[in-house]
Amino acid sequence: MTRVHQVTGAAGRHDAVTNQLLAYSELMRGWGLDGGAYAAFIAPGASDRLKPLSELEPAPDDVVLLHYSGWLAGMEPILELPQRKVLVYHNITPAKYFWSVHPVVAVVCEVGREKLPGLVAASRATAGVSAYNAAELRAAGARDPRVVPVLVDPARFAHDGAGGSADAPLVLVVGRLAPHKRPDLVIRAFALYQRLHAPDARLVLAGEPQHPPYRERLAQLVEEVGARNVQLAGALENDALTRAYSEASVLLSLSEHEGFCIPLVEAFHAGLPVIARPRGAMPEVGGDAVLWVEDTDDLAVVAELLHLAVTDADLRAELARRGRQRAQEFAPERVGQAVQELVDAALA
Numbered sequence: 001m002t003r004v005h006q007v008t009g010a011a012g013r014h015d016a017v018t019n020q021l022l023a024y025s026e027l028m029r030g031w032g033l034d035g036g037a038y039a040a041f042i043a044p045g046a047s048d049r050l051k052p053l054s055e056l057e058p059a060p061d062d063v064v065l066l067h068y069s070g071w072l073a074g075m076e077p078i079l080e081l082p083q084r085k086v087l088v089y090h091n092i093t094p095a096k097y098f099w100s101v102h103p104v105v106a107v108v109c110e111v112g113r114e115k116l117p118g119l120v121a122a123s124r125a126t127a128g129v130s131a132y133n134a135a136e137l138r139a140a141g142a143r144d145p146r147v148v149p150v151l152v153d154p155a156r157f158a159h160d161g162a163g164g165s166a167d168a169p170l171v172l173v174v175g176r177l178a179p180h181k182r183p184d185l186v187i188r189a190f191a192l193y194q195r196l197h198a199p200d201a202r203l204v205l206a207g208e209p210q211h212p213p214y215r216e217r218l219a220q221l222v223e224e225v226g227a228r229n230v231q232l233a234g235a236l237e238n239d240a241l242t243r244a245y246s247e248a249s250v251l252l253s254l255s256e257h258e259g260f261c262i263p264l265v266e267a268f269h270a271g272l273p274v275i276a277r278p279r280g281a282m283p284e285v286g287g288d289a290v291l292w293v294e295d296t297d298d299l300a301v302v303a304e305l306l307h308l309a310v311t312d313a314d315l316r317a318e319l320a321r322r323g324r325q326r327a328q329e330f331a332p333e334r335v336g337q338a339v340q341e342l343v344d345a346a347l348a
C-alpha cells in the first residue's frame with residue numbers, strides 16, 4: 001500500500017511549518033496514506049510524532065512530501081531518494097534580514113533559496129501555500145505549481161469580535177520576533193497611538209524571539225520610545241493564544257515579508273479588525289477584510305488606524321463581516337481538497 005511520508009528541515013513546538021505537516025498527517029491518516037513525519041532537526045518540546053529524517057525508509061511505491069522553508073545540513077538524502085516527491089513551498093525569508101541578527105539563520109535562508117531549483121526539478125508535483133509562493137516556484141523552474149493554502153482550525157478562534165475595552169484596548173501582534181516582521185515599527189507605532197489616543201492601551205507581541213539578543217534590543221526600544229503596558233510574551237500555547245485573540249481589540253502586522261500570514265485568518269475567525277502592510281502574500285490572504293497601510297514612513301497613520309479600528313463600532317462590524325467571509329476561502333474542507341488533489345497528482 002502506498003504511503004505518504006512527510007519531511008521538513010527544522011521542526012519545533014511553535015513552528016508554523018511543523019504545524020502544517022502535522023495537520024497534513026491527520027488528513028493522510030483519514031485517507032489511509034499516512035507514512036509518518038520526519039525532520040532533519042527536531043527541537044526540544046516538538047511533537048513526539050516527529051522522527052529523525054535518518055530513520056526515513058520509504059518503500060519503492062511510497063511518496064515523500066517535503067514542507068520546505070529552508071535548507072539544513074542532513075537534508076541531502078531527500079534529493080537522493082528515488083521515490084516520487086511532492087514539494088510544498090512555505091517560502092524562505094530573504095537572508096538580508098538576518099545577517100546582523102542571527103547569521104546561522106541567514107545561511108539557512110541563503111542556501112535554501114539556492115537549493116530550490118534542484119528540489120523543484122526532483123519533484124513530481126509542486127505547490128505554494130499562496131499564489132505568491134507559487135510564482136517563486138515557477139521562477140525556480142516549476143511548470144505548473146498549485147496553490148494549497150494553509151490549514152487553519154476555525155473552531156479554535158471563533159469569537160463574537162467584541163474585543164477588549166476601548167478604555168484599555170489590547171493591540172495584538174502574532175508571529176516570530178524577527179527582523180522582517182518589523183516589531184520595531186510596531187513598538188514605535190504603538191507608542192504614538194498610546195500617546196495620542198489611548199494612554200492605558202496594551203500591546204502583546206506573541207511569538208518566539210528569533211534570537212535572544214534581538215529580543216533584548218526590542219525591550220530596550222520599548223524603554224526608549226516611552227511605551228507602557230508592552231508584553232514581549234514569547235510563543236503562546238494554544239489556549240493562551242486563543243484567549244489573546246478573544247481579548248484583543250485589533251490585530252496589527254507591519255511585516256515586510258510573508259509567504260502566507262496565518263494570523264490574518266486566525267483574526268478573521270476571531271472577528272478581529274486587522275491592520276497590516278500589503279507585502280508578500282498578505283494582500284491575497286486578507287483581500288478587502290484588512291485596513292492596509294501602504295506606507296510606514298509616517299507611523300501616525302498607523303496610530304490613527306488603530307484608533308479607528310478600536311473605537312468605530314460600524315467599522316469594526318464591517319471588518320468582522322468581511323473577515324468571516326474571507327475566512328471561508330480557507331475553510332478546512334477546501335484546503336483538504338486541494339491537499340488531496342496535490343497528492344493525487346504525484347500518484348498519477
